[in-house]
Amino acid sequence: MGALLETVLGQTTAIETLLRGLAARKTHHAYLFEGPSGVGKERAAFGLAQALVCEARTEQGTACGTCSACERAVPLDGALPRHPDVIVLQRGLYDPSQIGRKSPESREISIDQVRTLVLSRSAFPPHEGLAKVFVIRDADELSVSSANALLKTLEEPTSRTHFVLLTARKAALLSTILSRTLALRFGHLASSVVAKILVGRGVEQAAAEAAAELSGGSVEVALALTDPDARSEVESFVARMHEARVSPDAGLGYSLAEEGKKGKSELPSLLAGLSISLAKAANDATRAGDFEEAVKSTVRFDLVEQAIVKLRGNGSAQLVMEALVIGLRAT
Numbered sequence: 001m002g003a004l005l006e007t008v009l010g011q012t013t014a015i016e017t018l019l020r021g022l023a024a025r026k027t028h029h030a031y032l033f034e035g036p037s038g039v040g041k042e043r044a045a046f047g048l049a050q051a052l053v054c055e056a057r058t059e060q061g062t063a064c065g066t067c068s069a070c071e072r073a074v075p076l077d078g079a080l081p082r083h084p085d086v087i088v089l090q091r092g093l094y095d096p097s098q099i100g101r102k103s104p105e106s107r108e109i110s111i112d113q114v115r116t117l118v119l120s121r122s123a124f125p126p127h128e129g130l131a132k133v134f135v136i137r138d139a140d141e142l143s144v145s146s147a148n149a150l151l152k153t154l155e156e157p158t159s160r161t162h163f164v165l166l167t168a169r170k171a172a173l174l175s176t177i178l179s180r181t182l183a184l185r186f187g188h189l190a191s192s193v194v195a196k197i198l199v200g201r202g203v204e205q206a207a208a209e210a211a212a213e214l215s216g217g218s219v220e221v222a223l224a225l226t227d228p229d230a231r232s233e234v235e236s237f238v239a240r241m242h243e244a245r246v247s248p249d250a251g252l253g254y255s256l257a258e259e260g261k262k263g264k265s266e267l268p269s270l271l272a273g274l275s276i277s278l279a280k281a282a283n284d285a286t287r288a289g290d291f292e293e294a295v296k297s298t299v300r301f302d303l304v305e306q307a308i309v310k311l312r313g314n315g316s317a318q319l320v321m322e323a324l325v326i327g328l329r330a331t
């Protein structure tokens with residue numbers, strides 16, 4: 001298995017901060033790992049958990065990577081970690097009956113989950129004595145009441161208790177949570193790094209490079225794009241959106257808004273492809289000294305990002321698409 005923290009690529013600043021904390025035995029009690037999905041936040045979170053529960057830490061405070069605790073601290077293939085002191089919170093992760101609910105958590109991480117997993121444990125020391133580590137996936141989905149229930153624990157944690165909150169939408173977190181956590185930024189990865197990670201996962205070099213180029217620096221997006229059909233669908237959607245934006249024929253836009261009917265499962269990845277191409281256009285324009293075009297591309301990029309956020313919320317897919325096409329045509 002090895003020490004997971006050492007396998008996070010391309011996030012030097014964040015990882016060095018964590019390593020310095022481990023070396024000084026001063027790991028912060030509540031981190032917020034923020035940045036786009038698929039760039040290493042989760043790997044770093046479980047890497048940190050591993051270092052904190054390891055039974056044979058190195059002199060630098062890092063995980064040995066081979067002891068039983070190290071192996072059990074890391075979730076494998078979507079399963080939960082087997083270590084009793086590494087606890088994952090995520091909307092919908094648990095069967096309602098496990099967390100004392102009757103209905104599934106459809107929109108938020110419920111207060112029931114926080115009560116069952118965090119508060120009920122707070123009076124007890126770690127099972128295996130070293131540390132308790134709570135990893136909260138998509139922490140922006142904490143409900144107001146569950147976030148409030150966490151505040152006291154975040155502020156005055158019992159010793160040897162650590163939280164790692166993960167989010168791709170830092171702005172959606174309550175300010176009270178933000179002020180009690182230490183934020184570490186995980187940025188987009190260089191496409192060469194994404195390609196290297198894909199090759200490490202068995203993707204053939206040429207396919208890895210092609211997918212990495214379109215991925216916007218996210219391993220998650222790149223992996224989805226290694227499927228040639230998925231890649232060509234994204235490329236065609238992006239081309240049609242750009243055409244609808246510049247075409248004098250508004251009808252083209254309306255027909256694209258119909259794509260809203262595809263629904264919420266498919267659209268976010270198509271829109272992610274569009275936002276990546278706009279970010280690239282903004283960078284290219286800046287490099288070419290065309291600042292007016294760079295600003296326009298940035299505005300368009302923001303419109304697409306907002307649309308993605310609305311799709312994740314409860315906006316109607318078709319209305320979101322319509323508003324987006326109109327917004328893009330107006331810039």
Ligand SMILES: [Zn+2]
Nearest residue numbers: 054064067070
């Ligand atoms: Zn170990």
